[in-house]
Structures are given as structure tokens and as C-alpha cells.
Amino acid sequence: MKSIFYGVYLIHDLSKKTEDAIVSYGERLSSHIVAAMVKNGVRMNARDFIRTEKKQGKHVIDADLTTELVKEAFKDLNDKSIYVVPGFIARDRDTHETTNLGRGGSDYTASIIAAVLNAEVLEIWTDVDGFMTADPKVIKSAYTINELSYIEAMELCNFGAKVIYPPTIYPVCVKNIPIKVKNTFNPEHPGTLIKAKIEDDNKPIKGISSIKGTSLITVTGLSMVGVIGVNRRIFTTLANKGISVFMVSQASSENSTSIGVRDEDAAAAAEVLDAEFAKEIETGAMFPMQVESGLATIAIVGENMKQTPGIAGKLFGTLGRSGISVIACAQGASETNISFVVDGRFLRKSLNVLHDSFFLSEYKVLNLFICGIGTVGGMLLEQIRTQQQFLMQSRRLKLNVVGISDVDNFVLDRDGIDLDNYEKILRAGFPANTEHMRDEIVKMNIFNSVFVDCTASRQIAMLYQTFLEHNISVVAANKIAASSDYDSYLKLRQTARDRGVWFRYETNVGAGLPIIGTINDLCNSGDKILKIEAILSGTLNFIFNEIAADVPFSETVRRAKEERYSEPDPRIDLSGTDVIRKLVILTREAGYKVEQEDVEKHLFVPDSYFEGSIDDFWTKLPELDADFEARRKVLEAENKRWRFVATMEADENDPTNFKTSVALKEVPYGHPFYGLEGSNNIVLLTTERYKEYPMLIQGYGAGAAVTAAGVFANIMSIANI
Secondary structure: OHHHHHHHHHHOOOOHHHHHHHHHHHHHHHHHHHHHHOOOEEEOOHHHOOEEEEEOOEEEEOHHHHHHHHHHHOOOOOOOOEEEOOOOEEEEOOOOOEEEOOOOHHHHHHHHHHHHOOOOOEEEEEOOOOOEOOOOOOOOOOOEOOEEEHHHHHHHHHOOOOOOOHHHHHHHHHOOOOEEEEEOOOOOOOOEEEEOOOOOOOOOOOEEEEEEEEEEEEEEOHHHOOOOOHHHHHHHHHHHOOOOOOEEEEOOOOOEEEEEEEHHHHHHHHHHHHHHOHHHHHHOOOOOOEEEEEEEEEEEEOHHHHHOOOHHHHHHHHHHHOOOOOOEEEEOOOOOEEEEEEEHHHHHHHHHHHHHHOOOOOOEEEEEEEEOOOHHHHHHHHHHHHHHHHHHHHOOEEEEEEEEEOOOEEEEOOOOOOOOOHHHHHHOOEEOOHHHHHHHHHHHOOOOEEEEEOOOOHHHHOOHHHHHHOOOEEEEOOOOOOOOOHHHHHHHHHHHHHHOOOEEOHHHOOOOOOHHHHHHHHHHOOOOEEEEEEEOOHHHHHHHHHOEOOEOHHHHHHHHHHOOOOOOOOHHHHOOHHHHHHHHHHHHHOOOOOOHHHOEEEOOOOHHHHOOOHHHHHHHHHHHHHHHHHHHHHHHHOOEEEEEEEEEEEEOOEEEEEEEEEEEEEEEOOOOOOOOOOOEEEEEEEEOOOOOOOEEEEEEOOOHHHHHHHHHHHHHHHHOO
16 A cells, blocks of 8 residues: 555546555554454455456446355355455456445445345444434434335435445345344334335325435426437436436426536536537527526435325425425436425535424424513413423423524524523523514524414514515514504415414404404305404403492502513503494404504593603503592493493495494493403404394403413414414
């Protein structure tokens, strides 16, 4: 070897022949060492019986000659000896020069010998536990596949699974010799067994494999339609150049054929194809080769796919809902492999969403971004924390909080944030910036993701459109988006439908009460909402239930703030703004086009109280106490109560003719609203079906715990789809 190196140094040239000789020394030396260390070790020289011939510039096995030589070399095989054979190296059948079999050649050598000698099993010892359901570097939940068929193993190998060298499988497959893949560094692990038929195999998909650095070359032209021999010319040309094609997709109209090659082969492939079809390109009958690089090829593999209808539909539907476009696809008639090409930037997302969708993962994962950790957001995080283990055990669902934001900071972690310690982690995060947070969330490009807004921020609500366009579902406790101008509201809903994601905002009205869902169900079933009468402000109901001779109006407002029933600024509640937003949302859900400006307002606090600072408001508020007390005494004598009522009433004969209003009303004894206690909400729905006896929905309409629970329920509704 020293002499060879000196020769290379002298002539400043390294030929393929010399390179093959140099790299052979690793196998030659190591096999001598191992044979010397092993008891009863007998070293065999692979170059004596593994023979190659040259084809398209590559050394390939001469199968017939090698078989005869292996039989001759091992004719005196005995049970007492351990035979040590250097893999990877061979000898040219004509020149007898040292050659090598390339990557994985040691596995291939072992397979050839095992097949010729009719071995009971071929064991491949490597540095992993076996074949995985996907690349564990990309998918944390990937796990070892216990058993694979020869075909499944071959398909996974061809599409990027580097556990064993693909040609290794063929020699032993023909002889029906099983292959066992084991981990040298973890010998106790059972590994993966590869054999002809898998018993009790009920999984349609066994694994997902991928190839980075894919280029797609499209051969297209009208002259291809119905012309025999075009594809032969394509593949012959590429074969003569030694370029491997690992995927082919052809339109049924025959006017285009797309082929997948590795990025490093793309330029050469396009060049030789342009040369082959130069005449057709010159006349315009065909177009120059179109090359698209920076792609990735993914394959889902499993022999049971051919027995399971809907696999392809589920595959493409899952990718579509995640905003991933399929550029090209191919499926063989054997139905053991569906291959497709995507933008390389979406490889991680594609692998994760498919692994999750086809139940290869131990858990279905929902990745959550929680924005706002005040009263509602903080309670939501606590509810998620306490339910995480239960959901994983009972529903096989993992709620993975990958982002948290408050007014000061935000933090993102693809692997999940520890909810026992999130406040400390958040303090070390990025400074709060709406645009920066939006860009970072989009850049994460994470699968099955949901943005959860527990703020009352208009800036945050403005982010929904971007998130939905990037296939991130939105769950909003924030009422601003759904009550904003009608066209924006409609665009959010339409975008969610078009992108196959979800825009959920049940807690916008009634906290955890199923009001919006009920209206949706009624309308979807063909019913028509004719009238909505509702007490929608838990804050105002609390205020007018608390007011008494010894509890003045100003004190009830202060109590509502202290009990966290009101918005941080109670003027939002007292101005009717909150109720108007809720009424607008319900009216829209009922199928009517309405803006906030269309709602008639009959308020009980003068406009001047909504001007100035919050401190000015608290100072002036007691000035209203005397008037409220005088009016309260009259109500008490008449056995009536105050209720701030939101109303939508439509003309039965003209659905476009409807009115909306909010007003403080005097409710008599016996009315459904009279006995409403605490901060409860109540909604009466008069419909074409529920006309004589309106439908009534009643319950807690405010409070952090019930609102958080409603948000949680929206999240779970997305998880269960």
C-alpha cells in the first residue's frame, strides 16, 4: 500500500484501478485481524471467488461465475470453523485486478455467499436497531419495524432507508432465506426480520422513506402523443450515460413524462436528453428539458396497501390539509409503493404529517401555539398540562405545546415546551413582537398545527388570515376577528374551507356554552333562525344581579372586575361593545349579513364615561349610584329585574329584512330571563321548527375556567377530525 501511495505521488494521478486497490486494504487488513482474534477463525479471500464484470463503467457481479467459485471455495465447510470473509472487494473476471462493489458491498458479499450455501439466515449487523417507520432524525416518534417482507424492505431501501444495501436482498430472496438486521451496539434488541410473508399483518403502511436532493426532469411535447419509442429513447439515453432514474410519472395524454433523478445527475441528464431530442426541439415538436431542483421524493411502503381502499385518497388529502402540494406522483400496479415529489422545504412536515396520519406514530400529535397567558390562557395551559397524560393513554393523542406568547416575550420549540416550567422558559424567549412571532411560526412549517388566541388583541386577530393561508388552524377566544367587517370574516371562513383547516371560535359567545355550534347545526339541517334573544354578557348579568340597596352600581362594577368576569377595561362591557360583537357573531352564524354599525344601541351609561383614562372612569363612576338606586327601588316594587338583552329579529317573509339591537330591559317575573343568576348567559332561539317553544341554552357565560374549557373543547374537536 505504501508503494501504491508513492506511485500516486510520483505520477500525480489516481486512476479508478489504483483507487480500487487502495480502498481494498481496509477489508484485507481487518479480515486478517478478525480471523486471528476469533477462535477457530479461518480467513477466506473474497477476491478468489467474488468476480465482477464491467458494465457502463461500473463493476457488477458476474453471478454465474461467482456462484461456481463460491461453491468450490466452501466445499469443505465444517461446523467447527468460523469463516471470516472480507466483504466489499472482488476481482475482475478478465483482468483479475482488484475491484470493489461500492457502498454496502459487504452486505452484498454476505448475501451472495448465504444464497449459494443455502444458509438458514443472513444476519446484517449495523449501527441501528433495524428498519424504522421513518427517519428518526426527522420524526422523534419513529420506531423499529419488527417484520418486513422482502418487497417492503427493497422499496424502503430504494427510497433512502440506508439500513442495508438494496442489492443485498435479491440473492437471499430467491432462496427464501430470511434476513435479520441487528444493532452491533444494542445486541439485545430484536431488530428487524425480513422474510417472504408476514403473518397477522394488518397494517397497510409499514414505513415512510425519502430522498433529499431530488430533481425532476420533464420531457414534454405534442410529438410524444401516440408515438412509439419516445420513452425507450429517454431511458436508453440516460442508461448509456450511467444516470439512474428512481421515479417516473407520465400523463395519460402521453404529452409529458417526468423522471426523478438526484440533483447531482440533473444537469447531465438534461444535457443528454436535449441532445437526443435536438431535432424535435428545433422544429418545435418538443420543448427543451424542464429541470426543477431542490425537491424531495417520499414513498409510503406496505404490501397491504393493495388490500386497503382509500390509501391514496388519504395520502393526498392529508398532504393537502397541511398545505403541501404534490408536484409529481407514481404508483405501481403492485400497490406496495406510492411515491411522490414535494418541495424540499416541506420534507420534514410531509414526513411528520404522514407518519401521524397513518398511525405509524405511537400518538397522534397536535402542535399548539398558545398566545396570551392571562386569565384564560393561563388556565388553558394548566388544563392541558393536567390532561396531557390522560389523553396520551386513553386517546393516543399528544397535545404538544410548541409555542407560548405573552405581552413581553414569546418562545417556540418544535419538540415541545415543558408546561411545568413554561414561565421561566418564556422569560428567556424572544421579545414580544407580533410580526416576528408570525414569521417564526410560519417558518417552523410544523404539521398539525393550531394557533390558539386567548388575547383581546386586534393585532393578534389580524394574524389569522396569514396562519390559515399557511394551513395553521385557528382557535380564538378573541372576538375581534369574527365580529370585524363582514368581508374579512367571510374571507377567514372561506380560506379555512379552501385550505382544509379549521377556524373555531365557539367561546366568542357564551364562554363554554354550545351556542355557535347549535346555531350551525340548526342551519346546516335546513332550519331558519327567525329570532335571537340573549343575555350575552356574564359581566353585565353579574352587575345587575349584585346591585342592591347596600351594594351600589359602582361597587358591582368593581366586583365584576375583581372577580375577573369583566374585560380588563370594564368600559368595554358597559359600552355594550362586547355584547354587540357577540350579537353580530350569532347573527352571522344564523346566515345574516350584519356589521357592528348596524346594531341599535340603547345604553345605560352616558357616553362621557367612556372618554378619558381608566382612572378617570373609576373616579366618576360613583356619580351614577343615586340614579341607579332610585330606579332599582321602582323595579323592586314592580317585581321586575334589569337585563341587558341582545336581540335579532327577522321578517319571516323577507329574510333580508331583520333588525339587531342591544338594550337594558325591564324583565317581569316569569320571563325566562328573570331568574338568571350570577354571571350566567341565556339564549332563546326562535326558528321555523322551534317557533311556539323557542330553544333555550343557559349556563355559565363568563369566567376563566369555563372559557378555557371551551377553548380546550375547540382544540379537541380539531384533534378528533
